[in-house]
Amino acid sequence: MSDWQPSASLENLRARAAIINAIRTFFAEREVLEVETPALSRAAVSDPHLFPFVTPFVPEGGGQSSPLYLHTSPEYPMKRLLAAGSGAIWQLCKVFRNGETGSRHNPEFSMLEWYRPGFDHHRLMDEVEALVDAVSACGRTRRVTYASLFADLLDVDIHHCETAELAELGRTGCGFSGELDRDGWLNLLFSHRIEPKLIEPTMVYAFPASQAALARIVEGDDCVPCAARFELFINGMELANGYFELTDAAEQARRFEMDQAHRRQLGRSELPVDNKLVAALQHGLPECAGVALGVDRLVMLALGATSIDEVVAFPLARA
Incomplete structure (x- = not known):
């Protein structure tokens, strides 16, 4: 048995460390503050x-236990920092998503998240492109709308077509026999028919309002x-x-x-629900744009790896 050994080579782990150092340098040069927020929360993701x-959290010496949730993203507490006046911030941390395994997934993975007051999503796309190019030398990214991809690759106008048309495409093109709502069919078609064709660096934006x-x-x-969104x-x-980012507290509560x-x-x-986030928005979140980026996948891209196991020391199978 050799499952005590790391799945990634030591060469890849050294390259990973160099990439993380390059990320840290990228933000230091731009004077973006590195922060840390809790991995455990009394609230959970809304998605x-x-x-x-x-x-369960059990107080020392006994007492009533209460559930705590491992974060799936540091988004909520980072927005609370923004509302408190932090200015531009970034964080690289472990996040946790139950049930996610595969060549591109591990239930524990590394996420890079950052927020830029004064930026909109188009300006943040520029910065994401600069970071990814600095690490992987992927060059410029093309920018296309969500609807144009459906028009070009599936010959469907998502702004005017009936849900039944999307369902027919999903059943014939994806082999799915169940029932979904409109967004469910759009997500299925995008993940199965469009995403695999996005080989060159591509920023997709103008997602449906829903x-x-x-x-x-x-x-x-x-x-x-x-x-x-992009x-x-x-x-x-x-x-x-x-x-x-949404800054309207009432709208955020409605979406929750x-x-x-x-x-x-x-x-x-x-x-x-994270009512502390709603309270932070009521206090005032600055106009800003934010993004989450999968670091393990970024390292995969930079090293030409085909599996996440090649770029993390101990995936779930070896944990």
């Missing part, structure tokens, strides 16, 4: 499609109001997801409730 790890998550809705990115793909793999309703609809238990 109904993410599954956090939960553990997929805004924590981004604001803006005019001007497409022919209809769209989510001010994702970066290289070699058919998502590397980053960024937003021109929509996520809870979606959880109920899917037969999933509700999770505690």
Whole structure:
């Protein structure tokens, strides 16, 4: 048995360390503050499609236990720092997502997240491109709207087509026989039919307003109001997801409730909402853009690796 040994070569681990040092230098040169926030929280992620790890906290000496959740992203506490006046900030940390395994997934992985007051999503796309090029020498990225990819690659106009048309494409092109809502079919088609074709560095933006998550809705990115959100793909793999951040506390609370309703609809238990984030937005979040980038995937790209096991020391199978 040799499963005590790291899955990544020592050469790759040294290269990984050099990449992380380059990331730190990138932000130091731009005078962006490095921060740390808790990995454990009393609140959980709102996204109904993410599954956090939960553990009971038992006070020393006994007492009532309470659930704590390992974060799936440091987004919420970082926004609280922004509302407190931190200015531009970045963080590289371990995050945790239950059930995610595979050649590009590990339930514990490294995420780089940063926020830029005064930036919108287009300006942040420029900075993401600069960082990824500095680490992997991938060059310039093309920028395309979400709708244009559906038009070019699937010959469908998502702004005007019926949901039944998307369902037919999903059933015939993806081999899926279940039932989904409109966004479900869009997500299925994007992940199965479009994403694998995004080989050259590509920034996809102007996502449907219904997929805004924590981004604001803006005019001007497409022919209809769209989510001010972008994702970066290289070699058919998502590397980053960024937003021109929502700052409206009431709208944030409404979206949290929509996520809870979606959880109920899917037969999933509700999770505690982060009301501290809502309070921070009520206090005032500066106009800003933020992005989360998968560091393990970035290292895979830089080293030409085909599996996450090649760039982390001990994946789940060897934990």
